[in-house]
Amino acid sequence: MSKYQEREKKKAVGLVRNSDLFERCRGGGKFLKKNRPFVLSNGNYNLFKQTRTRAITYFKENKISWWRGGENPTGHTLSSQIACLNHLFAIRDNEKEVLKIAQIICPDIVEVLKIETDDFSPAYISFEVVGDNDYLNECKEEQKLTRGSLFTSVDALIYAKDEKGKKYIFPIEWKYTEYYNNQNKATEGLKNDPIKNKGETRKKRYTDLINSSNQLKSKNHFCYYFEPFYQLMRQTLWAEQMIRYSEKISADDFIHVHVIPQENSDLLKKKYICSGQYMEITWRECLQDQDKYRIISPQDLLANTENAELKNYLSKRYWNTRN
Numbered sequence: 001m002s003k004y005q006e007r008e009k010k011k012a013v014g015l016v017r018n019s020d021l022f023e024r025c026r027g028g029g030k031f032l033k034k035n036r037p038f039v040l041s042n043g044n045y046n047l048f049k050q051t052r053t054r055a056i057t058y059f060k061e062n063k064i065s066w067w068r069g070g071e072n073p074t075g076h077t078l079s080s081q082i083a084c085l086n087h088l089f090a091i092r093d094n095e096k097e098v099l100k101i102a103q104i105i106c107p108d109i110v111e112v113l114k115i116e117t118d119d120f121s122p123a124y125i126s127f128e129v130v131g132d133n134d135y136l137n138e139c140k141e142e143q144k145l146t147r148g149s150l151f152t153s154v155d156a157l158i159y160a161k162d163e164k165g166k167k168y169i170f171p172i173e174w175k176y177t178e179y180y181n182n183q184n185k186a187t188e189g190l191k192n193d194p195i196k197n198k199g200e201t202r203k204k205r206y207t208d209l210i211n212s213s214n215q216l217k218s219k220n221h222f223c224y225y226f227e228p229f230y231q232l233m234r235q236t237l238w239a240e241q242m243i244r245y246s247e248k249i250s251a252d253d254f255i256h257v258h259v260i261p262q263e264n265s266d267l268l269k270k271k272y273i274c275s276g277q278y279m280e281i282t283w284r285e286c287l288q289d290q291d292k293y294r295i296i297s298p299q300d301l302l303a304n305t306e307n308a309e310l311k312n313y314l315s316k317r318y319w320n321t322r323n
Helices: 003-018 052-061 080-091 095-105 198-211 229-245 279-284 308-319
Strands: 029-031 034-036 109-113 125-129 154-162 167-174 256-259 293-296
Touching: 052 080, 052 125, 080 095, 080 125, 080 154, 080 167, 080 308, 095 109, 095 154, 095 293, 167 229, 198 229, 229 256, 229 279, 279 293
Parallel strands: 167 256, 256 293
Antiparallel strands: 029 034, 109 154, 125 154, 154 167
């Protein structure tokens, strides 16, 4: 367990016991077959009260899976899916508020556009977004893309236009306490079956796409199969294919947004085995155009929100490092 994750668990336990953030919902919920004090007994209370009912309905009506394939919100207070929703769902239908976020990502943005791909409740931010089609060769026979599990998706998506009329998609990957080991996903299962294994399947899916990418450097294949770069690689390919082929969201360019708390040094300041460098340095060395990748903290992303109730909630639950 990382130091940051351990600290956030202790903070969460204190908030569950001593604050009204979870409306007196008790801890001790089950996670990985064990009852844990930082897991709420009812996952619904893990969501910001102002948007709880709407967020649950949004997931249900749009057929989106909750974290780990669940049918209901997890009670795990350190879930990054929950953190993303708690930061962004309350403002998703407020054009002015979403524009402020878009302008933090790219100051040239003058307008945000409604994302019409949600069958239920389309707005200016969409969650757990997959492609129109299987752009990354991930579906098996007769499979269909599903949102929230199994296939490459982005935690949130913003669609925007700059002052020259150029349209962008902003795929957002949200991290909270995540940190990663040194597993090479290109060799997974190789010892048991040298021909048919998960690693070989992954390489067959993505190798040609990486080699033809305008953004990913093809010489960096080794790095692309270690987390968090495996996920970033797939999302970069996803964004490129969406711009090339999507009929539902017509865009000219993208900026890949990586939201990470500054305090998560176990993710940001680890020296990764594939590069010997920190996370941001490693990933930037994989990219052709540095302007297409933006790393930012949750607090900085929401710095200009005028939703006082939301800001107060986020400050108490996530941003206050002294709890």
